[in-house]
């Protein structure tokens with residue numbers, strides 16, 4: 001019975017060009033990586049600042065192993081709450097100017113745990129249509145009424161906010177930088193609407209932390225609305241180059257999460273060396289505006305070149321640059337041709353994006369060199385002339 005199901009599902013994925021296969025990376029995570037035995041330029045990681053293989057993070061991790069060992073032994077609420085975890089939370093809270101902070105073992109777990117412990121079936125959540133899957137899963141788990149507004153469309157959001165309902169709590173949740181489109185949420189306008197309609201606001205800064213804001217604090221800082229956002233979640237797994245996630249907010253919010261967030265309570269604490277490496281990464285991010293400048297210069301260079309070639313990079317405003325191709329097959333063919341030419345950019349297909357919105361998702365790093373970018377642009381131009 002199960003076997004029939006497996007075969008049918010897998011065949012259907014294959015037939016629709018949607019079957020996913022994993023490649024294997026055998027190098028460290030830099031701007032050049034070895035994938036399936038082939039050295040390629042890496043244009044698909046979320047390691048925007050090149051910190052994932054930075055020797056300073058490695059050293060911080062090794063130093064912590066020497067002090068604290070490897071595993072954390074238990075959940076945070078039993079005996080797994082080690083000094084490195086609390087130091088990391090204090091470091092993030094200081095960097096973000098927040099009252100308090102709680103670290104989770106991943107961004108996925110943070111969203112699921114935060115949303116399901118703050119909201120229930122008596123509440124309503126207004127969620128951007130393109131929010132990350134972990135937000136959607138958190139809302140489903142909470143059983144709050146889900147209202148999905150059109151992507152970054154404030155008229156659509158206000159239309160929904162105006163409708164009366166028997167709801168106890170209301171909350172707007174949005175990604176701050178959208179992971180597949182590279183555009184940004186209008187947090188200033190969202191906060192205005194929230195005030196007008198007596199709603200709270202939660203943001204997911206996964207792709208903004210380390211990238212947006214004067215020192216990399218995130219998009220809330222960029223818009224100057226940090227004080228108006230109730231729940232600021234972000235990850236340590238993207239620009240920070242590490243692993244895990246945070247939630248910043250009031251002392252009351254953090255206390256409630258410690259008591260109620262099941263993905264915090266019922267899971268083992270992250271190894272302390274990961275917390276130590278994350279602290280080092282945040283030190284580097286805060287002190288090095290040069291890294292962010294390189295990232296933005298590279299981003300601008302690639303985006304302008306792709307536009308000149310006539311490709312649709314949608315409404316990107318960040319180092320995430322989509323190249324919209326619509327057809328899944330075309331996206332896969334394009335990605336394979338690039339791989340043959342020594343460039344790794346993955347094809348993004350439904351269900352990660354909506355139907356007929358398949359694309360290449362290109363991400364720029366601070367550590368790409370000018371000749372890397374020129375090679376990329378030249379190859380995209382050649383393949384586009386061939387395939388499009």
Ligand SMILES: *Cc1c(COP(=O)(O)O)cnc(C)c1O
Pocket residue numbers: 106107108109111132134175179204206207235236237244245
């Ligand atoms: C990657 C991502 C997550 C999940 O974070 P992990 O630490 O990888 O689990 C959550 N939200 C958004 C917007 C993301 O891009």
